[in-house]
Amino acid sequence: xxxxxxxxxxxxxxxxxxxxxxxxxxxxxxxxxxxxxxxxxxxxxxxxxxxxxxxxxxxxxxxxxxxxxxxxxxxxxxxxxxxxxxxxxxxxxxxxxxxxxxxxxxxxxxx
Amino acid sequence: xxxxxxxxxxxxxxxxxxxxxxxxxxxxxxxxxxxxxxxxxxxxxxxxxxxxxxxxxxxxxxxxxxxxxxxxxxxxxxxxxxxxxxxxxxxxxxxxxxxxxxxxxxxxxxxxxxxxxxxxxxx
Numbered sequence: 001x002x003x004x005x006x007x008x009x010x011x012x013x014x015x016x017x018x019x020x021x022x023x024x025x026x027x028x029x030x031x032x033x034x035x036x037x038x039x040x041x042x043x044x045x046x047x048x049x050x051x052x053x054x055x056x057x058x059x060x061x062x063x064x065x066x067x068x069x070x071x072x073x074x075x076x077x078x079x080x081x082x083x084x085x086x087x088x089x090x091x092x093x094x095x096x097x098x099x100x101x102x103x104x105x106x107x108x109x110x111x
Numbered sequence: 112x113x114x115x116x117x118x119x120x121x122x123x124x125x126x127x128x129x130x131x132x133x134x135x136x137x138x139x140x141x142x143x144x145x146x147x148x149x150x151x152x153x154x155x156x157x158x159x160x161x162x163x164x165x166x167x168x169x170x171x172x173x174x175x176x177x178x179x180x181x182x183x184x185x186x187x188x189x190x191x192x193x194x195x196x197x198x199x200x201x202x203x204x205x206x207x208x209x210x211x212x213x214x215x216x217x218x219x220x221x222x223x224x225x226x227x228x229x230x231x232x233x234x
Contacts (some may be wrong), residue, residue: 034218038156045206045224046148046156057222081219089156093219099170100219 003028003101004090011109015070017078020106022090023071028101030071034093037066037075040105041086049088050075085110113137115207115225118175122231123197130193131228133207133234140188144210146221147181147192147202159205165213197232204229 001065005023022029029035035053037081038046048057050066053073053102063078077084090103118132133145147159160171162181169181180193190207205228208221 032218034220036219036221038221045222045227046208046221048220051220051222052218075222091156091219091221097173097215099161099172100158102158105155 003094004092004103006057006088006090006103006106008104009109010097011111012077012080013111014082016080017076018080020075020077020090020108021086022073022075022092022103024073024092024101025071028092028094028098029068029073033068033092035066035068036091037064038089038091039086040086040089042069046089080110082110084108088104089094113209113223115209115223117205117207117225117228120229120231122233125198125232125234127197127232128193128195129197129230130191131205131207131230133190133192133225135188135190135209138209141185141213142182143212144217145181145183145190146178146208146210148206148208148221150206150227151200151203154203157203159192161210161217164190170217171182194230197230199232202230202232 037050042044053068054066065076087105089105094101114136116134141164144161146161162169164183183190207225209223
């Protein structure tokens, strides 16, 4: 059982927007502004999409955005494209003892 | 450009050890933390620990303490992860991933990843 809770799957049609939630506790998501999101295509390594809750690394499309409210972080993908179909994982800093926790992953299907 | 190139797939018997390497290029190896993350077949990501390539200091997830050893060789910009007393449920893809600058705060940031090394544990 993962420390952070994500929906197992979400879907959307091309051009639509979707949001993936990531629920933790006050010891991780709610306690720090250090949430990151990773995209993983089958058989590939994860790719950083969002860090520090809402920052985008250079080269990542501005269709990807992140936010946080209380103990829940969210990843929003606007203007869905076929290439966005992948697994998405959230990750949060959880203090010096535990360090980081991951979500169980969400499979995004572009219909 | 930043690249992390890992060693090839391994097949090990239960009880054996495995050592995976991760060669970094395109940046100052000693300037950034290096993490190890694993992914069992069809499962999610699991953080194992980090090494500070500058000092050699390590921080392991509680689950892996006494069982994993992370080292580095700065002369060849390579990090290593050794897992001992392997069991069948250690079968997974093991990734190295670059973290924060060592002189900053260590957070949940893994900005570049290796291609992964499949370790299969089977009798």
